[in-house]
Amino acid sequence: MSENRFIEKFQNKTDSELEYILENKKSYNEQAIAASIHILKERNGKTPELESVESEIKLEKERKEIACEKTIEEQKKKNNITDDPNAPELHSKKVIMVFSGLFSTIFGAVLLMYNMKQTDNQSGRIQVFIFGILYTIITLVVVNLLNIGGNIALIFNIAGGGILTEYFWNKFIGKEFQHRKRSWIKPAIISVLITIPLILAAIYGQ
Known part of the structure; x- marks a missing residue:
């Protein structure tokens, strides 16, 4: 987390401004969202709202990974690529x-x-x-x-x-x-x- 440049950049933001970032996650990159959560935790502790946001982010990340794996598998199937070690x-x-x-x-x-x-x-x-x-x-x-x-x-x-x-x-x-x-x-x-x-x-x- 120390490598996240947004942590220092967001230190002067109010809680409301940080919460706005979390409410509009699609408009911000992953580091900005992580920095907002980190700073809010330091100020207010681990609240139910932050836990909910973290759960949403985790689920979204898992969905993207599954979608990516599915795309790769579909591409393999389209190109007749297999992982079978017996295939030439x-x-x-x-x-x-x-x-x-x-x-x-x-x-x-x-x-x-x-x-x-x-x-x-x-x-x-x-x-x-x-x-x-x-x-x-x-x-x-x-x-x-x-x-x-x-x-x-x-x-x-x-x-x-x-x-x-x-x-x-x-x-x-x-x-x-x-x-x-x-x-x-x-x-x-x-x-x-x-x-x-x-x-x-x-x-x-x-």
């Missing part, structure tokens, strides 16, 4: 889309190929690999021939990611396949390490 760890559709957009479709294809390895989809891996290579080459050729900007290339990459996640994933893994979420950090580091030399080569090779 896969890179999510969102991660594949982001990698495809930021780096290129072939990077998203590699992540999807990893997923297919985890789910024993050998034929799917081959098709995704071929698609990733061909789509990336076509994107580079079109961008260079037409001399179009990076924004158009980004659109091509995102479209490629969409094909990977909405066609190949749904066809070979299954739209509602339950899986655990795999970390994206290691693939991100590898992708950056691969991309930086290519960018430098493109800049200094001109």
